[in-house]
Amino acid sequence: MSAGTQAGRPRDPEVDERITRAAAELFGAHGWSGFSVDAVARRAGVGKASIYLRWPNKEALLVAALAGRLSGVKDIDTGSVRDDLVALARQVLNAFLGEDGGALLRLTVEAASVPAGQEHLDRFLQSQAAAARAIVRRGIERGQLGPDTSVTLLLDTISGGALNHALVAPARLRDQVAAGADRYAEELVDFVLRSVT
Incomplete structure (x- = not known):
């Protein structure tokens, strides 16, 4: 395997979309104080591990959601x-x-x-x-x-x-x-x- 190639299944863009949509909706409804990885995972219908595979923390998740959706x-x-x-x-x-x-x-x-x-x-x-x-x-x-x-x-x-x-x-x-x-x-x-x- 060459450098930079990841093992395993490729990421599903549909899951990424569900997560960022859920993050934007949650932030819109409850603001930063009500924003958490747990709440986004529940709203998106995914496990927290799916989120942490993509983003290291809630700050990175919200930044990605705002950058991609606004x-x-x-x-x-x-x-x-x-x-x-x-x-x-x-x-x-x-x-x-x-x-x-x-x-x-x-x-x-x-x-x-x-x-x-x-x-x-x-x-x-x-x-x-x-x-x-x-x-x-x-x-x-x-x-x-x-x-x-x-x-x-x-x-x-x-x-x-x-x-x-x-x-x-x-x-x-x-x-x-x-x-x-x-x-x-x-x-x-x-x-x-x-x-x-």
Whole structure:
């Protein structure tokens, strides 16, 4: 056997997925203080040994779950500032209302006390800001937005509106709010653009 080759069965990516999903769900529901390898193993339906084969401790497990599941916001160029901003708002809404939304919401509150939490939150926020700035600058260059359009105010309004919409959704209505997220993104962007165009 060559150096670096492991004996035994290869790891099952489906098990990895179940474990990281369970870790993100548990962190989202109970925060860092309620996070443990035992609880993740129970939620994922695996033995603790399966987790410890992959990650040495709960800190490494949560770091892996956050790194793999909180992907950030991507820049989209459709040729229309309106459609680009709708895509941005949808990504923000889906990040907070989707499967890993609880973990992202929890991270916004507990980032400083979670291993590598601030790093993951900053990465998400920076990706959102970079995509949003690029969208607005392209809109100004194409003449779709006025040259004096405040990039900061426009982005704060759209991203902040999307985040607020996700935050105020009552738990019992989250699925309904998530189902209407695409339509809400269009309404939000159209409302904001009417005031700046």
